[in-house]
Amino acid sequence: MELGTQLLQYLLSGLSTGAIYALIGIGFSIIYNATGIINFAQGEFVMLGGMLTLFLLSVLQLPLWIAIPLAVLLAALVGLLFERLAIRPLRKASPISLVIITIGGAILIRGLAMLIWGKDTHSLPSFSGDEPIMLAGATLLPQHLWILGITLLLIGLNKWFFSHTTSGKAMRACSYNPRAAGLVGIDVRRMVLLSFVISAAMGALAGIIVAPLTMTAYDVGIMLGLKGFCAAIIGGMSSGLSTVIGGLILGVLESLGAGLISSGYKDAIAFVILLLILFLRPQGLFGKPESERV
Amino acid sequence: MVSRKANGFSGVKRELAKYLLFTLCVLLAPFAFLDSYLLNVLVFVGIHTMLAIALNLLLGYAGQISLGHAAFFGLGAYLSGVLTTTYSWNPWLTMLVAAVVVGGMAFAIGFPILKLKGHYLAMATLGLGIIIFIVFNEWVEVTSGPSGFSGIPNLQLGQLVFDSDLKNYYLVWCFVLGCVLLSVNLANSRIGRALRAIHDAEVAARVVGVNARLLKVQIFALSAMISAIAGSLYAHVMTFIAPPSFGFNISVELLTMVVIGGLGSIYGSFLGALLLTLLPEFLRFMHDYDIVFYGGLLMVMTIFMPGGLVQGIPDLFRKLLNLRKGKGGNHA
Numbered sequence: 001m002e003l004g005t006q007l008l009q010y011l012l013s014g015l016s017t018g019a020i021y022a023l024i025g026i027g028f029s030i031i032y033n034a035t036g037i038i039n040f041a042q043g044e045f046v047m048l049g050g051m052l053t054l055f056l057l058s059v060l061q062l063p064l065w066i067a068i069p070l071a072v073l074l075a076a077l078v079g080l081l082f083e084r085l086a087i088r089p090l091r092k093a094s095p096i097s098l099v100i101i102t103i104g105g106a107i108l109i110r111g112l113a114m115l116i117w118g119k120d121t122h123s124l125p126s127f128s129g130d131e132p133i134m135l136a137g138a139t140l141l142p143q144h145l146w147i148l149g150i151t152l153l154l155i156g157l158n159k160w161f162f163s164h165t166t167s168g169k170a171m172r173a174c175s176y177n178p179r180a181a182g183l184v185g186i187d188v189r190r191m192v193l194l195s196f197v198i199s200a201a202m203g204a205l206a207g208i209i210v211a212p213l214t215m216t217a218y219d220v221g222i223m224l225g226l227k228g229f230c231a232a233i234i235g236g237m238s239s240g241l242s243t244v245i246g247g248l249i250l251g252v253l254e255s256l257g258a259g260l261i262s263s264g265y266k267d268a269i270a271f272v273i274l275l276l277i278l279f280l281r282p283q284g285l286f287g288k289p290e291s292e293r294v
Numbered sequence: 295m296v297s298r299k300a301n302g303f304s305g306v307k308r309e310l311a312k313y314l315l316f317t318l319c320v321l322l323a324p325f326a327f328l329d330s331y332l333l334n335v336l337v338f339v340g341i342h343t344m345l346a347i348a349l350n351l352l353l354g355y356a357g358q359i360s361l362g363h364a365a366f367f368g369l370g371a372y373l374s375g376v377l378t379t380t381y382s383w384n385p386w387l388t389m390l391v392a393a394v395v396v397g398g399m400a401f402a403i404g405f406p407i408l409k410l411k412g413h414y415l416a417m418a419t420l421g422l423g424i425i426i427f428i429v430f431n432e433w434v435e436v437t438s439g440p441s442g443f444s445g446i447p448n449l450q451l452g453q454l455v456f457d458s459d460l461k462n463y464y465l466v467w468c469f470v471l472g473c474v475l476l477s478v479n480l481a482n483s484r485i486g487r488a489l490r491a492i493h494d495a496e497v498a499a500r501v502v503g504v505n506a507r508l509l510k511v512q513i514f515a516l517s518a519m520i521s522a523i524a525g526s527l528y529a530h531v532m533t534f535i536a537p538p539s540f541g542f543n544i545s546v547e548l549l550t551m552v553v554i555g556g557l558g559s560i561y562g563s564f565l566g567a568l569l570l571t572l573l574p575e576f577l578r579f580m581h582d583y584d585i586v587f588y589g590g591l592l593m594v595m596t597i598f599m600p601g602g603l604v605q606g607i608p609d610l611f612r613k614l615l616n617l618r619k620g621k622g623g624n625h626a
Contacts, residue, residue, distance in 0.1 A: 032413075038414075040416075086593055086597070090596065093596075093600075095411070096359050099361075100549065100553055101592070101596045101597070103546060103549070105589070107546065110585070110589070112586055115586055222542065229417060233417070267428055271424050278414060278421075279409075
């Protein structure tokens with residue numbers, strides 16, 4: 001393969017993994033904006049999406065179009081329980097306690113998944129066949145298109161939700177100033193709950209659409225979650241377009257790095273970027289610096 | 295003033311008494327477990343205690359989280375392992391070199407990394423830990439990669455080769471005792487008070503003249519150094535090291551030890567390390583599923599016993615006592 005085609009190939013696969021990172025990153029941002037918490041269990045929702053779908057498909061023999069929404073729903077339910085049982089009892093806690101409790105939650109969810117479904121790696125069937133599509137010499141799987149399509153759809157929905165629905169606007173108000181939002185009659189606790197439910201659902205869907213390509217197992221959540229966080233950091237923890245761009249940049253850089261430098265160090269790329277951004281531009285690539293009030 | 299001075303004096307006495315009691319227990323413990331595999335487990339309790347204390351200095355005293363401490367542990371182990379085995383360096387000298395190198399590294403990276411706070415710091419240290427972990431795995435020419443690095447010599451002192459559980463026990467616990475002494479002293483010194491001030495209110499601490507930034511970086515470096523020494527000891531005791539011993543899970547396990555024992559309590563770290571190292575021995579029947587237990591434990595402890603066992607157990611007793619007296623409803 002000549003270099004041009006090769007680059008196109010890396011770009012295409014990078015964009016589709018990048019889209020996944022973007023979805024996970026938006027999940028992080030939604031919770032962060034509503035609560036100031038970085039939810040270390042975010043990756044576990046991604047894992048739950050894939051594993052639940054697999055379970056519904058293979059054990060309950062449900063068709064794919066029922067299994068997927070059901071899996072998303074179940075994951076959202078886990079998100080709801082997680083907020084109720086772990087986050088709410090600690091509302092006034094220090095960041096360190098919140099970090100620790102979400103890590104505890106992540107370990108618990110991961111452990112339970114291992115207990116229920118075992119340690120094997122599974123693959124999910126593609127949504128519409130595995131017939132590759134040729135594009136200027138590069139190959140593209142139908143699943144790649146599904147990923148890009150669903151991501152676009154979700155981002156659109158997300159945008160619409162936050163700018164055109166009452167709940168979405170209320171959540172934005174909470175992220176600017178929870179106290180003021182409470183004073184004008186917004187139920188802040190409900191919005192926090194809602195943010196966990198939405199993030200869990202989004203993470204789960206990301207986990208479902210990526211599973212046919214990358215396989216799924218009880219422990220895929222760690223890496224996917226961290227990469228998603230990295231996307232959110234590049235985007236400055238916004239729940240909008242900058243995080244999407246962050247995810248795509250990360251996906252493409254990773255894919256190029258794996259192809260041109262070394263596949264072994266692929267995972268390190270995301271974390272080097274993460275550290276560089278945190279050190280040099282903690283407000284994200286596109287944000288303006290903020291000063292902290294004390 | 296006079297009464298405070300007297301108070302301080304008795305405080306020192308009490309610390310000394312606690313330390314001597316602890317030392318006595320440590321020295322006598324092996325006689326209860328001679329010829330038992332538990333002696334071997336206790337060697338690892340020692341190594342974990344060092345690591346937990348190191349993390350606690352950072353987390354419990356300075357209030358700065360690290361989710362990458364296993365990487366410093368691993369760097370110490372790999373530096374000692376590779377330099378003594380491949381390059382035949384003197385193990386004791388290597389241990390010193392490893393501690394200085396890792397400490398220096400942490401000092402350098404501490405300036406940018408400790409500028410971050412809370413969740414961001416957690417993620418940055420996590421990222422750092424994962425990068426180092428990936429290097430252990432991928433730099434195969436030096437570290438032998440995922441299959442692990444073997445043939446590391448035991449430590450030696452003149453004619454004495456540390457090659458049995460009993461000898462290793464005393465070797466490791468000598469270091470632990472030194473570590474405890476250093477930490478207790480540090481915690482009760484001017485530096486310890488300054489650290490606690492940073493922990494509670496960093497800006498206020500800076501206003502009254504604490505150089506918060508430098509102090510945080512220094513304690514980060516010290517913490518990394520202790521972890522590196524624990525790593526060197528681990529390498530020489532095990533004579534074999536592999537990347538999974540230094541991954542993210544281990545960082546989380548260390549965090550669990552510190553939280554369960556009690557943030558800011560040196561002996562609490564020992565308790566946490568003891569509990570979490572012994573527990574798997576008793577949870578053998580659960581195989582790998584013991585991780586469910588850790589996750590649950592971490593959550594339950596954070597919600598119901600945020601002060602850890604060191605505070606939680608006395609509190610629990612007091613509550614039970616109050617309940618007996620029928621005053622249970624008084625605490626809110």
